[in-house]
Amino acid sequence: MSASLLFSFVIGYFVLLLVVAYFTSRNSNNDSFFIGNRNSNWMLVAFGMVGTSLSGVTFVSVPGTVGDFAGSVHKGFAYFQVVIGYFFGYLVVAFVLLPLYYKMNLTSIYNYLQKRFGTIAYKTGALFFIISRTVGATARLYLVIFVLQEFILKSFGVPFIVTALIILLMILLYTFEGGVKTIVYTDTLQTSLMLLGLVVAVVYILNNLDLSVGDAMQTLTAKGYTNIFNTDPMSGGFFLKQIIGGMFITISMFGLDQEMMQKNISVKTLKDSQKNMITFNLVSAGVNFLFLLLGGLLYLYALxxxxxxxxxxxxxxxxLSENKNIMGDELFPTMALQYMPQAISIIFIIALISALFPSADGALTALTSSFCIDMLGLKRRDDLTEKQKKKIRLTVHLSFTVIFLFCIMIFYRIGDRSIIDKILTLAGYTYGPLLGLFAFGILSKRALPSTYLITIICLAAPFICYFLSQNSAKLLGGYQIGIELLIINGLLTYLGLLSISKKAVVTQ
Known part of the structure; x- marks a missing residue:
């Protein structure tokens, strides 16, 4: 369909976001930006976080995994093994981590590390969050920007770097003032539109193929698209690894992540924040299953x-479709924009950019918050006026936008568009030290010396994990390290911290 028409809808959608941002950011201040004045509605936060946690990668990449191959068989619904793990991980976040954050009245969750271990541990935790979120957010952004580039802006002769810059400027404009206060509302709007796109695509394909949901499941099962559990213990996709790994990924990427927790602790009370988590947990599991169903239907539709x-x-x-490989991340965009009616194409584009913005705007805001609060100590600077603090915050916000652009271009040069597995792998390396730091604080009563050995241990653990991951089959008799890489990384960090720890001094 016409690229000009699709682009007009992208612009119209962005204008709508600016209108929402204008009304929600009026009379905003630094507390509005960082934690929404602790007055966010828990139902809006829960619904909006569905869009943030799923992102454009889920929207494009998860459906594409269904018909891809793991060896000689389809991957099928194997990703749901990880989703089961997510479910248990969210319960840990709700009933272990959230009570801790509310009890300590934290604005940045990494203040916990400062109160428990001191400044070096605190700065180290914040540093790993900044690295983790920057890499993860830009990987997600890259995939969606690539789709917009290939199917819309490329026909206008616009270079990829210009497309990336335009998208980042859009995000910058509507988050510049309001921060979390604005994002709670824009994420709700964007999640609604993303889910609308998902449901419309499923219903259209079912009607086009003249299938009921039951008939579709039978057809998908017959083709091997609905396999969930991998029972090979030597495989990286073994179901116990996937479930346990998924649980720890949630604890790390959600519970120890300032972006996700920033929205949770913006809710007024712990009880409401926990209701938010439980609601989000149930909705998220159902939505992930729908994405996998859509993936199976897209392969049937393509065939x-x-x-x-x-x-x-x-x-x-x-x-192959018209001699082009459309398996994986290429599948949904190709089918929606080239083989479906114009109305479906428009809904797909709106849903896609709705999936793009929640993961990017939240990351940009959370990184700004973490750098200002954790690295610069902005909340504690009594020597600065509110106006001076705001100027610093806006400068940091702009700086992270430039860093995002740089990272997106690196992903573009690498050219790998099978993103979902890469994000989970990268998370294993970058979130492992955070997992080890918080686990040592919560599970151990021991103290840590104020030394940069903490930082060195946290940096060394991912390098050791990389060596183990690359050589596990050779060293461990064919065993392949998969999603459990995060747990190994966290355990190595924990043991390293234990080796330099000392018995805590008990004060009377």
Whole structure:
């Protein structure tokens, strides 16, 4: 369909976000930006976080995994193993971490590390959050920007870097003033539109193929698209690894992540924040299953419209449509924008950018908050006026936008568009030290010396994990390290901290 028409809807959507931002950011201050004045509605936060946690990667990449291959069989619904782990992880966040954050009245969750271990541990935790969130957010952003570039702006002769810059400027404009106060509302709008796109796509394909949900599940099962559990203990996708790994990914990427917790602790009371978590948990599991169902339906739709599986020169299977491989991240955009009616294409684009913005705007705001509060100590600076603090905050916000652009261009140069697995792998390296730091604080009564050995241990653990991951099959008799990399990383950090710890002094 017409790229100009699609682009007009992108612009219209952005204008709508600016209108919402204008009304929600009036009379805003630094507390509005950082924690929404602790007055956010828990139902809005819960619903909006669905969009933040799923992002454009879930929207594009998760459906594409269903018909892809793991060895000689389809991956199917194997991603749901991780989703089961997410479910248990969210319960830990709700009933272990949130009570701790509310009891200590934290604005930045990394203040816990300062109160428990001192400034060096605190700064180290904040540093790893900044690295983790920057890498994860830009990876998610890259995938969606690539889709917009390939299917819309490329036809206008716009270079990729200009597309990335335009999208980042859009995000910057509507988060510049209001921060969390604005994002709570924009995320709610964006989640609604993303879920609308998901439901419309599922209903359209079912009607087009003349299938009921039951018929579709039977057809998908017959083709091997609905396999969930991997029972090979030597495989990186073994179900126990995936479930336990998914649980710890949630604890780390959600419970120890300033972006996600920033929204939770913006809710007035602990009880409401926990209700938010439980509601979000249940909705998120159902939505992830719908994305997997959509993935199976998209493969059926593609096969019904002339696509066919073929073996590539290297032996890997691919799904070809008009001699182009559309398996994985290419599947949904190709089908929605080239093989479906114009109305579906428009809904897809709106849903896609709705999936893009919640993960990016929240990350940009949270990184700004963490750097200002944790690294610069802005909340504690009594020598600065509110106006001076705001100027520093806006400068940091702009600086992170530039860093985002730089990282997106790195992903573009690498050129790998199978993003969902890469994000989970990267999380294992970057969130592991955070997991080890918080676990040592919560599970151990021991103290840590105020030394940069803490930082060195946290930096060393990911490098050791990388060596183990690359050589696990050789060293461990064919065993492949998968999603449990995060747990190993956290355990190595924990043991390193234990080795330099000392018995806590008990004060009377």
């Amino acid at each position: 019904n419209h002339g696509a066919e599986y073929a073996q590539a020169a290297g032996g890997k299977m691919q799904l």
